[in-house]
Amino acid sequence: MKRKALLFWTCSLLGAALVLFFLSPALYRLGAFRFAVRVLPGLGRTRIELPPVGAVEARTHLTPLDVVLTLRSVDPDQLQRLLGSPGARQAALATLREGGRRIAAHFLLRTLLLAAAGGAWGASWVRRSWPDRGKGAVLSAAVWVLVATGAAATFNVQAFQNPSYSGILKGAPWMLGLAQTAWERLDKLGADVRFLTQNLRQALDRANAAAPLERLQDDIKVLHVSDLHNNPLGLSFIAQIKADFGPDFIVDTGDLTDFGTPLEEGLLARLPALKVPYYVALGNHDSPVIAQEVRTLSGVHLLEGWQAVRGLTLAGRADPTSLSADIKPAGEEAVLAQVTDLSALIQEKGQAPFILAVHDPRVGENFAGVVPVILMGHTHQARVEVKGGSVLVNAGTTGGAGVRGVQSEKEVPLTAALLYVHAQGAAPQLDAVDIIRLYPRAGRFELARTTVGATLRQ
Structure with a gap:
């Protein structure tokens, strides 16, 4: 029983x-x-x-x-x-x-x-x-x-x-402390960013006075940004540059987010409000989730091959790691595979694009001497280099390395690059590149102009 x-x-x-x-x-x-x-x-x-x-x-x-x-x-x-x-x-x-x-x-x-x-x-x-x-x-x-x-x-x-x-x-454990510190700082830094970027126009006028290029005012302006890392300050920085300089389009070389999660989609939803064509080559910190969200945004385009923008040819690919949830940089085999893929694309088109946009410099540097202008990110170091007749531009980190940069004792500047392209001749030519560095905590900014002159033509 x-x-x-x-x-x-x-x-x-x-x-x-x-x-x-x-x-x-x-x-x-x-x-x-x-x-x-x-x-x-x-x-x-x-x-x-x-x-x-x-x-x-x-x-x-x-x-x-x-x-x-x-x-x-x-x-x-x-x-x-x-x-x-x-x-x-x-x-x-x-x-x-x-x-x-x-x-x-x-x-x-x-x-x-x-x-x-x-x-x-x-x-x-x-x-x-x-x-x-x-x-x-x-x-x-x-x-x-x-x-x-x-x-x-x-x-x-x-x-x-x-x-x-x-x-x-x-x-993630280190991220928890960073997030708490960053949240406390963001409101103040946001006000500082707005105040400082309002003075960028004056810096541009001084740059023009020091190195006058009369035709720059008629050039196509391309704003190059990279490595936002989900930092709203970076987007405010972009918005103010857009308001002051009026770029014709924006090229973003990736790492919109830190982990490529749905939690980080909030910043992406603000991109259409810029009201300027926005082209993205995703980075290793992005993911298929982020790619899917970008495809739904009005005026925002994933670079997945060849584009014609304002009479310029623009090509790009997402970083190989963005095809998965892994945020580690691509391995050497994946880098080589992307170089091979882009080389095949150029061969198929019968000519190089005027601008190539990729996240990883290990990919971009392979096209020095082939593509006139190469835009890159990943390293968080803004720079302009002329190599083999090509101009290599790294926008650094427009988001100041994200929450890590906000928390860091040594300030990481918000950086971007503004390119001036003369497109009225037989072939487009890059005239100059402005590297803009913004230090919200220090209350200062820098604008450095590189006059390029003749470059490889299409």
């Missing part, structure tokens, strides 16, 4: 566990985030999954239950409104607290009903009467209440001060 009773209770609890395992996942929206919650048998851990870059988890409670939260999507417009408002940090925390309690209550009620249904189902494996199914439901619901209450009573959010990471996020 005892054996039959034990079998009955075991089947009831097993049925409840199976139903909870397969049917507990539920979708919720909290602020700008949409995520799934589910429970699993486990060791009292809470796991936060951030596809495609990995997960963070910690031992947060004592009951044999794991709670798993998986980020599904981010509303960039709502995130931008939240982070762009006064007191953004406090508002975000308040939203998380209030919404979190509501979601927890709903999820607990949902799983309680699932546990009861699963218990009744499990009981029916050995006893088919409705009273026995009811007993199985009551038992399973009671056990679930004990487990869930125990988890809630012993839950320690401070456990996430010492979490474990998987995937790309293994490199």
Whole structure:
């Protein structure tokens, strides 16, 4: 008799566990985030999954239950409104607290009903009467209440001060301190960026007076930016340069983001507001998620081959690493493969483009002496070099190396390059390149002009 009773209770609890395992996942929206919650048998851990870059988890409670939260999507417009408002940090925390309690209550009620249904189902494996199914439901619901209450009573959010990471996020512990420091600095630095960049026009006038080139005013202006690394200050910098200098189009040589996650799409949503054609060759810190988002943006174009822009030919490719969630720089084989691919593209077209845009200088430098103007990024070092009759331009890091640069003791400048192209002759010619460096913390900027003169022609 005892054996039959034990079998009955075991089947009831097993049925409840199976139903909870397969049917507990539920979708919720909290602020700008949409995520799934589910429970699993486990060791009292809470796991936060951030596809495609990995997960963070910690031992947060004592009951044999794991709670798993998986980020599904981010509303960039709502995130931008939240982070762009006064007191953004406090508002975000308040939203998380209030919404979190509501979601927890709903999820607990949902799983309680699932546990009861699963218990009744499990009981029916050995006893088919409705009273026995009811007993199985009551038992399973009671056990679930004990487990869930125990988890809630012993839950320690401070456990996430010492979490474990998987995937790309293994490199994330240092990011937590950086993010906190950066958030505190961004508001002040944003005001400094706006103030300093408003004086760029005066610097340009001084540069023109020192090295006059009368035809520059009729030249096509190409703004070259790179390595934003999800820094909103970098986008403000670009917007002010656009307002002051009026570039005809912008070429971005990649690393729009730090990890290539949906969480970082908020900055991308602001690119169409620049209202100037924007061409992107993705970098190793970008990903297929970012590529998909860029394709949805009005006026923003992925460089995936050959383009004709304002009478200039522009070619480019995404960094090989951007085709995956890996943020490590491309290996030598991948670099060689991209060089081969671009060489084949040029051979197919029968001529070199006027501008080649790639993220990695190891790729771009192979085309010195072939392509007149080569735009690159990755190194965070802005420079202009004439090599083999080609002009190689590295825009450095328009985002000041992102959150790392904001936190760094030694200030990393926000940098960009403005190219002046004379396109009224038989073939386009690069006249000059301005490298702009902005130091928001130091309260200064630099503008250095390189007069190029004759370059390789198409």
